[in-house]
Amino acid sequence: MDSFSSPSIGSSSSNISSSDLMDQLKTQLAQAYAEEFLETVRGKCFEKCITKPSSSLGGSESSCISRCVDRYIEATGIISRALFNAPH
C-alpha cells in the first residue's frame, strides 16, 4: 500500500471516524511535504556541492552537503519569517 492509498470510504464495513480520517489526511500531507522537501534539498545540494562527479564522494563534498542541508533548512526559516512577520 503506497502512502496515498487509504481504506475505501464508501465500503459498508468501514468504521473510520471523521476525526480518524482527518488524522490520516494530516499524516499523509505531512509525509508528502517531507518527501517534497527532501527532494528539493537533494537537488539544490547536488547542484552546489557535486560539481564534478568523480569515482567517490570526497571529504569536501560530504561536508559541503552537510552544510548545504543546514543552510537550506535555515533559508526556509528566513523565508517563513519574512512572509509571516512582515506586514505590508
Added chain:
Amino acid sequence: MDPSALNSAEMQRLLNQEKEKAMVNEMLAKLTSECWDKCISSAPGSKFSSSESACLSNCAQRYMDMSLIIMKRFQSMH
C-alpha cells in the same frame, strides 16, 4: 462514519483549513527554492553571510510586493 458526513459543514471547514495550510506550505517551499537560487551563488558555508540572509529575506518580501502589483494590474483589466 456515514459517507454523507463528508459533506457536513464541519468536515468542509476542516478540509478547507487543511487546504489553506497546504497552499501556504506550497508557497513557502516554492519561494524558498527560488530565493535560494537567486541569493546563494557559491557553495554553502557554515553560516550565511549577512548579504545572503538579507537577500533571502528581501526576496520573500519583494515577491509579495510583486504579487500585489500583478493582482492589481489583473483586476484593472476588467
